[in-house]
Amino acid sequence: MRFSGRYEGYSLANLQKDMLAGLVVGIVAIPLAMAFAIACGVRPEYGIYTTIIAGILVSIFGGSKYQIAGPTGAFVPILLGIVMQYGYENLLIAGFMAGILLIIMGVCKLGRFITFIPRPVMIGFTTGIAVIIFSGQIANFLGLHHLEKQETFFYNMKEIGTNIAELNPYSILTAFLCLGIVIAATKWLPRIPGALLGLVISSLIATLLFPNQIETIGTTYGDIPHQLPDFQMPEFTWDTVLMLLPAACIIAALGGIESLLSAMVADNMANSKHNSNKELVGQGIANMVAPLFGGIPATGAIARTATNIKNGATSPVSGMIHGIVVLLVLLFLSPLAFHIPLASMAPILMVVAWNMSEKHEFIHILKTKTGDTLVLFLTFLLTVFTDLTTGVSVGLLLAFLLFIGKMSKSLRVRKVLPDPVDSYVKSDIVANGKNCPQISIFTVEGPLFFGTIKEF
Structure with a gap:
């Protein structure tokens, strides 16, 4: 068979x-x-x-x-x-x-x-x-x-x-x-x-x-x-x-x-x-x-x-x-x-x-003293002293907020001066930029979302 x-x-x-x-x-x-x-x-x-x-x-x-x-x-x-x-x-x-x-x-x-x-x-x-x-x-x-x-x-x-x-x-x-x-x-x-x-x-x-x-x-x-x-x-x-x-x-x-x-x-x-x-x-x-x-x-x-x-x-x-x-x-x-x-x-x-119990990784994350430490400790305490639903929900929410905060700081906005040598700037825009001071050219590196709006 x-x-x-x-x-x-x-x-x-x-x-x-x-x-x-x-x-x-x-x-x-x-x-x-x-x-x-x-x-x-x-x-x-x-x-x-x-x-x-x-x-x-x-x-x-x-x-x-x-x-x-x-x-x-x-x-x-x-x-x-x-x-x-x-x-x-x-x-x-x-x-x-x-x-x-x-x-x-x-x-x-x-x-x-x-x-x-x-x-x-x-x-x-x-x-x-x-x-x-x-x-x-x-x-x-x-x-x-x-x-x-x-x-x-x-x-x-x-x-x-x-x-x-x-x-x-x-x-x-x-x-x-x-x-x-x-x-x-x-x-x-x-x-x-x-x-x-x-x-x-x-x-x-x-x-x-x-x-x-x-x-x-x-x-x-x-x-x-x-x-x-x-x-x-x-x-x-x-x-x-x-x-x-x-x-x-x-x-x-x-x-x-x-x-x-x-x-x-x-x-x-x-x-x-x-x-x-x-x-x-x-x-x-x-x-x-x-x-x-x-x-x-x-x-x-x-x-x-x-x-x-x-x-x-x-x-x-x-x-x-x-x-x-x-x-x-x-x-x-x-x-x-x-x-x-x-x-x-x-x-x-x-x-x-x-x-x-994941005891070794638990201790390792606690020692890092980062946002992950707060997420871990809060999830653990709420799971033990309230219930699993509360612990996971609050942990996920806190992790989400910390992630947004981290991503909002990773955006890099840089003004590009008009320069014909820049290969990624069209020549006609550069020319216009020289003649029109109201035109500014920027490069944006990183995630572009509601958390980064303050950069603009």
Whole structure:
């Protein structure tokens, strides 16, 4: 059989490599899928559903050969806020609407414009999201599982401080054990998924040494269903659409940015080239279908995509196999999730937050003490202490104003004296200039727009 397009030259050897890569990244994705779902305020199996559906559909319809899609840390504060304000059912509607918007963006060929967002804004909100994810897991790390969740960083920290006397030492021991295993495995056993290893070992030890002393997925959420949910179309009303449109726009924008960044990382690692507009369409299809089966919004996952490439992926088949692996685990091994401690999920997300924080570039931009420093710091603070929408909006506005100011200073206007030697001045104009003192000739170098009007 001969293949064309992305599968041109595909062989049995390629299939074997894709199967291995898909197996590894599928195993990596399972604990992350549950952890991200819990962090978003929904049941853990919804993250599994998302990984299966988005992972397969983005591989089929997307524009990158190596993209791995699923729930990601970048979405956590946004989706948690939507769930707290509107509920899980409306989150599904917002995700479906975001899928439509992503398809429109792809069809209108807006892929390349998404990457024009200033780097300080990107670093600011990414690091802000990392802080929100990290701080959001402190309660589970300490065993404070029954705290009332708040929408802001400040009130969540206040709630933890108020209830700190109720911390559970067994949860803390379990969390530190899992954290230590994840860090050690990452350093000394890079071929083994550290998150899965930490989750399994800490769960076994907690179950054997202090059963019934800490909260688990089972005690908090009950049994995990070992099947995909039935197809169910969300109930749309005009009022609901208007209410959720801002949330859907945020999901679509962030999902588009994250997926294209992930695709660019894949291009750099594998010396390939993705189709940004096709990738947006693929992400849109996945986000339209996932909510129909209970899934939450998804996007390209940079770390899982990198894992896919490092393990020898050669085509989108590896992404499809990754989704199939997660499906098989759901069908046959989901009862085991009952015994996973919530304290074991917390350090996994904390490590994810640490890795996504862009800490080195954050510090570098702060040290430059330029306009970028102000944009970065303001975006970061507003993302953490208000919300992502405010942080990004203000950051973009400030970056835009600073850019206009910089461009307005770059214009150079120079008066040209009438001189027949000047090759770019017509001789008749020069002659007229000699006889007509009211005529002046200027050269303009730089951008000519409303911000430079004062130069005239």
